[in-house]
Amino acid sequence: MKIGILGAGQLGRMLALAGYPLDLDFVFLDPAPEACAAPLGEHLYAAYEDENALAEFCRQIDIATYEFENVPAKTAEFVAHRVPLLPAPLALSVGQDRLSEKQLFDQLGIPVPRYMPVATREALDLAVRHIGLPAVLKTRRLGYDGKGQALLRAAADVDAAWQKLGASSGSAKLILEAFVPFERELSCLAVRGRRGELAFYPVVENVHRDGILRVATPRANDPLQSEAEDYARRVVEHLDYTGVLAFEFFVADGHLLANEIAPRVHNSGHWTIEGAECSQFENHLRAITGLPLGSTALRGPSVMVNFIGHPPADADLAAIPGVHIHHYGKTPKPQRKVGHATVTAADEAELKQRLQRLQALVDASAQ
Numbered sequence: 001m002k003i004g005i006l007g008a009g010q011l012g013r014m015l016a017l018a019g020y021p022l023d024l025d026f027v028f029l030d031p032a033p034e035a036c037a038a039p040l041g042e043h044l045y046a047a048y049e050d051e052n053a054l055a056e057f058c059r060q061i062d063i064a065t066y067e068f069e070n071v072p073a074k075t076a077e078f079v080a081h082r083v084p085l086l087p088a089p090l091a092l093s094v095g096q097d098r099l100s101e102k103q104l105f106d107q108l109g110i111p112v113p114r115y116m117p118v119a120t121r122e123a124l125d126l127a128v129r130h131i132g133l134p135a136v137l138k139t140r141r142l143g144y145d146g147k148g149q150a151l152l153r154a155a156a157d158v159d160a161a162w163q164k165l166g167a168s169s170g171s172a173k174l175i176l177e178a179f180v181p182f183e184r185e186l187s188c189l190a191v192r193g194r195r196g197e198l199a200f201y202p203v204v205e206n207v208h209r210d211g212i213l214r215v216a217t218p219r220a221n222d223p224l225q226s227e228a229e230d231y232a233r234r235v236v237e238h239l240d241y242t243g244v245l246a247f248e249f250f251v252a253d254g255h256l257l258a259n260e261i262a263p264r265v266h267n268s269g270h271w272t273i274e275g276a277e278c279s280q281f282e283n284h285l286r287a288i289t290g291l292p293l294g295s296t297a298l299r300g301p302s303v304m305v306n307f308i309g310h311p312p313a314d315a316d317l318a319a320i321p322g323v324h325i326h327h328y329g330k331t332p333k334p335q336r337k338v339g340h341a342t343v344t345a346a347d348e349a350e351l352k353q354r355l356q357r358l359q360a361l362v363d364a365s366a367q
Contacts, residue, residue, distance in 0.1 A: 001289060002027060004061035004083070006075065008035030008043060010328040010337065011067035011265050014273070016040035018281035024289070029057045036329040037067075048075040058082040065243065065288055069095040069263050070142055086194075086242040086288040091263040094239065098140045098175050098260065105258045108234040112258045113250070118174040121162055127176040128158055134179035137161045141173065147211070151179070180257055182250035187216075187268040188228035191244045191283045192236045194290045199283070200229045201276060201296045204268045206248075212335065215359075216268040216304045218275060224249075227256050235261060244269070244284040267306070267337070274324045274342045275302030300344060301351040305358055307339040312361035317341060320357050322350075 001024055005012045008030035016026045016037060026041030033045055042060070046053030048071060057079070058064070064085045066076070069092055076089040094100045105112045116127040118137065128135065133155065139148035150161035166172035185208065189201040203222045207215040219225075232247045246266030249256040269280035278286075278294025286293055310332040311317075317325050320343070327339040343358055345351035 001025070001063065002061045003285065003288075004029070004057055004064040004079075005037070005041075005067055006030075006048070006064065006071045006079070007067035008032065008037035009067060010036055010330070012037035013040055013328060014270070014281045014326075015065075015067065015265065015285065018273075018279055019285050022282070022285060022289075022291075024285060027057060027060050029053060039329070048072050051078065054078050055082075063288055065284070066092070067264055084288075087245070087263050088240065088242070091239045091241055091245070095261055095263040096141055098138055099173075101260055102175070102258075104235070104238070108231075108238060110231045110234060110258045111256065113180050114178040116176050118166070118176050119172060121166070124158060124162055124166070124174070124176065128152065128155070131176055131178050133157075136177050136179055137165055138175050138177065139165055139173065140175050149211070152176075180250045180252055182252050182257075183254075184251040185259075186219075186222075186224060186228060186249045186251055186256070187266065188232045188247045188249070189244060189266060189269045189272075189280055189296075190229070190232040190236055190247065191280070191287055191293055191296070192241050193287045193293050194242050196237075197293055198233060198236070199293045199296045200225075200232065201269065201272060201280065202298055203228050204271070206268050210335065212306070212308060212337070213267050214306055214308070216271055218271055218298060218302060220298055224251065224256055231256065231258065239263075243287045244280050267340075268304075270326070270340050271302050271304035271342050272296075273326070274344055275299055275304075300346065301348050302342055302344045303351060303355050304340055304342045305355070305362055306337055307341070307362065308337060308366060309334050310365050311339045312365040316361050317358070320354055320361075322354050323358060 004027045008028035029044045031047045064079050076092050079085045102115050114131050118124045134153045137150045185206045187204045191199050202218045202220050205217045244265045246262040248259040265280050272279040277297045322344045324342045330338045343354045
């Protein structure tokens with residue numbers, strides 16, 4: 001079977017690496033000339049709006065999927081009319097827009113921080129009066145890794161936030177959200193098969209800095225596991241979803257507040273390659289091709305650390321027992337995810353020691 005992937009970044013790369021043992025082949029469509037997944041399949045170098053390239057993409061494949069949620073809606077519809085596209089375009093349209101996400105969560109009874117849409121400077125003032133400060137002003141679309149947002153701590157920050165995110169056109173598609181003084185950030189990775197079967201990985205505790213995920217740690221027997229699964233189940237069943245979906249939450253007062261969904265495999269699930277019985281990448285492919293889902297059980301204690309900007313030297317990484325290195329084939333660049341390492345261990349004490357050694361290397365390489 002030949003799988004088409006819209007996008008050819010590191011997620012597409014890891015999907016292909018998981019798929020070749022299943023006798024799957026891959027075609028990528030991506031506008032980047034040096035897309036890092038390109039060596040792992042055929043790369044159609046074209047814009048997502050190029051209908052000739054999209055038609056060729058569809059001719060070569062049996063099933064299509066995507067590795068990031070900002071594929072244009074028209075592209076998704078074009079592909080979906082020619083080959084099965086999983087997850088379906090509805091999930092993309094919701095995942096692309098923070099307002100649509102929040103409205104869906106409201107509809108499904110999933111708690112969210114207070115929010116209001118913002119299109120004009122006057123609407124921003126109204127939203128600030130209604131929600132209060134501190135708050136976070138965000139673009140509804142395209143923001144990721146801390147981009148497209150501004151923290152408003154006091155009234156003096158409002159104008160600067162508008163100048164940064166909304167003033168260029170006089171009107172904008174923004175959303176103001178109440179700032180959540182969270183205790184933890186968790187994500188829940190759900191996988192749903194073509195016949196509606198469901199599986200969940202252990203929730204993952206995430207640490208961000210400058211809006212970028214730095215460390216992701218799966219938590220076996222977390223007290224919020226069942227609550228996270230309940231909310232994720234509501235979303236995937238409502239969307240008639242097929243594949244892996246990541247649901248990110250804030251933990252406040254001991255309960256979950258929904259932040260956002262990612263209708264794809266996710267950075268907080270990279271630990272599953274070595275840390276789970278079946279990785280999120282293999283399970284996504286199993287789901288969209290109709291194979292039985294693999295076990296989401298932990299193999300043992302593990303943690304993932306992202307390489308941001310520049311990775312440590314391989315010799316230093318390999319000297320730490322239990323460290324598994326993943327490079328993405330990307331040119332080092334500040335604030336860019338260029339790889340990650342997963343650390344595994346026999347017990348939590350050993351994991352902590354190995355993580356400390358790894359973190360020291362990662363911090364030194366970023367300086």
